[in-house]
Amino acid sequence: MSHPLIESHLPQLMNFVSKLAQEYESGKITSWDTMRRKVFAFFTPEVMKRVEGVAPGWEKMASYSEGLTLLHVNSALAALLLCPEFEEATPRQQSLMKWVVLFHDVGKKARPGGRDLTHSFRSAAMSGENLPRLGFPTTPEYSKGIQDWVSLTNSAVIKDKKTGVEIQDNNKLPEIMKGIEALFGHHTPTALVVKTILFHNSITVVEEWPQAAPLTKAEMRQYLDDELFSLLKIMTLVDNDSWSLFNLPKKERHRHETLETFRRIKRIK
Numbered sequence: 001m002s003h004p005l006i007e008s009h010l011p012q013l014m015n016f017v018s019k020l021a022q023e024y025e026s027g028k029i030t031s032w033d034t035m036r037r038k039v040f041a042f043f044t045p046e047v048m049k050r051v052e053g054v055a056p057g058w059e060k061m062a063s064y065s066e067g068l069t070l071l072h073v074n075s076a077l078a079a080l081l082l083c084p085e086f087e088e089a090t091p092r093q094q095s096l097m098k099w100v101v102l103f104h105d106v107g108k109k110a111r112p113g114g115r116d117l118t119h120s121f122r123s124a125a126m127s128g129e130n131l132p133r134l135g136f137p138t139t140p141e142y143s144k145g146i147q148d149w150v151s152l153t154n155s156a157v158i159k160d161k162k163t164g165v166e167i168q169d170n171n172k173l174p175e176i177m178k179g180i181e182a183l184f185g186h187h188t189p190t191a192l193v194v195k196t197i198l199f200h201n202s203i204t205v206v207e208e209w210p211q212a213a214p215l216t217k218a219e220m221r222q223y224l225d226d227e228l229f230s231l232l233k234i235m236t237l238v239d240n241d242s243w244s245l246f247n248l249p250k251k252e253r254h255r256h257e258t259l260e261t262f263r264r265i266k267r268i269k
Contacts (some may be wrong), residue, residue, distance in 0.1 A: 003099075003135065009054045011053060012052070017077040017081065018220075020074065023079040055102055055126075056107040060109075073102070075245060079245065080238045081235055081240045083155045089230065096193055097235070099131070103130075103131075103197055106123050107123035118167060118168050119170065120198060121154065128153075128190070129146060131190055132190065139182070139184065142184070152172065153179075169213075170202075170216075173219065177223060180195060192227060200239060202215045205257060217254050220247070229262070229265070233259075241254075
C-alpha cells in the first residue's frame, strides 16, 4: 500500500467514528443534537492534543464556528464509512480517503459573515507539509522545495470581482500541480491525497451550493486522471452527506446531483 494506515496513528478516533457510523445506520443517532453531544464529549483535551499531533491545525479548526467544523469533519468520517462508493473502492483508495477526510478542512478559518472559500488550498498545503512526517512518500526534492510550494499554494488567492470576497486563484494551478509532482511524485499516495484535498471545492456538484472558483472543462481534462477522479467523487459525496445526515430527501437529492455531475465530467474527459 506504500503509505501508513490512519488507524496506526489515530486508532481511538477511527474507532469512535466507526461507532458513530454504526449508531447512525442502526437509528440510535437521529438528530444533530445527539451527534454533537457525542462528538464534543469524545474530544477531551487529551484526545484533541493527540489528533493535533497528527494533523496540525486541528485544534484551531475545531474552534471554528463554535465547533461546527469539528462536527462536520467527524460526521464526514462517519459518512465515508457508509458511502457505497467507498465500500466499492480498492483497499488503497479506502485508506487514502480516510486521510483525505481527516485533512480536508484542517486549514479552515473563521470568516465574518461568510464561508471560507480558500480553505481547500490551505488544507492541501498543510497536508503536503505534514503527511511525509507520518510516513507518506516524497521525492528527493521535498526537503528543499516544500516551503516554497506551501507558500505558493497558500498565496493562490484573489478577490472575486463581483463580491470582493477572497477565492482561490486557479491561475496558479499549473505551478501548484507541477510542485506536487516534483515533491511527492507521480500518482503516489501523497500526491493523490494532496490533490483530492486541493480540488474538493473546485467542482459545483450541487446546484444550491455553487463553488466560487470551479475548474473549467479544460482544467478537468488536464488535472483529473482516473484515480483522482474516483477519490474526488467519493470526497464530494461524503462532504455533501455529512451536512444532510438527518434530512434524507435532501441527502438523496444531493447524492443524485453529485453522481450526475461526475457522469458529465467523465464524458468530457
